[in-house]
Amino acid sequence: MKTAIKSIVSAAVLGIASLSSALADDFGKLQVHGFATQNFLYSDHNNFFGDSEDGSFEFYEIGLNGLWQATPRFKVAGQILLRDAGATDDGKLRADYLFADYAFWQGDDSTAGLRLGRILNPFGMYNDTRDVAHTRPSILLPQSIYFDVNRNLALSADGGMLYLQKEFANSGIDLQLFKLKPRTRDPDLEPALFFADLAGRLEGDRDSWLARLIYNYDLDRIRMGLVSGSIKLDYKPAAMDIMLGAGLTFKPTIAFAEYNAENWTLSGEFARRRVSQFAALAGAPEVQGKATGSSYFVQYTRRLNSDWEAYLRYDNLVWNDKDEDGKQFAAQTGLPDHSRYAKDWTLGLRWDVSENLMLGAELHQVKGTGWLSRLENPDPSRDREDWHLFAFSASLRF
């Protein structure tokens, strides 16, 4: 039944999409694109995006986006998405982004403008199109940086953004400054932060910001960037809540680079995540904590011919740099030490069957459970430190 509803909805979305796409030709200034991806996951231990230990189809993404260039200076862009990812997402329709964009300054080789609305977070190399399988470097993004458990929070936020794009002789820069109020409607956000699902709710604080500078040389032969920011969340207690107040500040610094040659691409990203948290439980003194964690990945992608691609990646997550092996954490909480890190070797293959259809398969060999969802793995003592995850993906786009 659920599957039937899913296919009806996806058929409807795609139907509307092809209709709009046909209309686009007539109006000229409206472009509509869409994508649909169905994945299959299988793991030998631990669950990721559904009951992957038994094989899970609970990871799919169906999206539709449109851009209306009203005048050369003014445009409106939006994307709606249906997404399920096991217990970490709900399969419901949401607006990923919807913003108005006014280019208030257009020089010969530069543009500056303002965006208002729900805007994609300028966070790392892949965040802007993280749900579009065709644009990802793999089926699952490197989880150390693109932690999918709080995907909505990471993807986009409501606020205002100033941007500047400038072209030089054979290079260019993009600068984005974003003042935002974080989105906090991820099912697994509170469990991930407080190790429990609480009665109250987390709200984004308007005092949050993100900035990104990207430099590209020779039409993206080299592309590199820097990200900095501060994301604040406040806990709003419910009536009779055991948690009287809590908050979290997340300050990421990210550096990334990629080199694109004819037959290969080398890419990597490094993130330092500074987190400070406080929590006040009823009848207990307020607890404060600070930790700095690091993430990085390096990926080598080899284009075997125009349709086939193979890739190898190492992705490393450490939640607390001062407790890399999680031993202190385990001693203090009784939870497994391996939940504080994850070292993930990924090997994958991608086949672009046609312009619109793509198939992919990848294998993860993981040591550590640092990016697993607690909702999907409720009993920490059952988690296994060494595990494998296999993913298969079929994706359509237009």
Next chain:
Amino acid sequence: MCLYRLKHKWRPPWLLILALLVNFFPQAIAQDDVNNIAVIANLGADTSDLNVSRLKSIFGMRTRSWRNGNQIQVFVLKDNNPLHILFTKKVLRTYPYNLRRIWDRRVYSGTGLAPTVVNSEQEMLKLISETDNAIGYISKRNIGQNVKVLEIR
């Protein structure tokens, strides 16, 4: 069978993988002469001040207007069209996959439009001649009267 093995101490065959990654599959490269490609524009387009890096920026959809301020309309052939491959490699000095990634990033993040894809050189010629501020490319033997051929320095 495969699933059964996964449960029991499965180890990736690293040597095989390495061999696969390092192995060079020969790439089919179009051997046509680069001199056979013509960059063409609508007769009314202000194509002054055009050099290779500006052309790169135009086809990368980063430079969006001609010097007179009018918005550029970019036309391309399909990614796997031999002339598109040749144009991308020899004129823009990049690769079709890379352009596609640049366009995809714009399109799916709502920050810009992608070029209009046409199915044939005949269609390209027709659209360039009929569309204000249009730019595209074509084989020299297919050049028509109603477009201008651009000299790229």
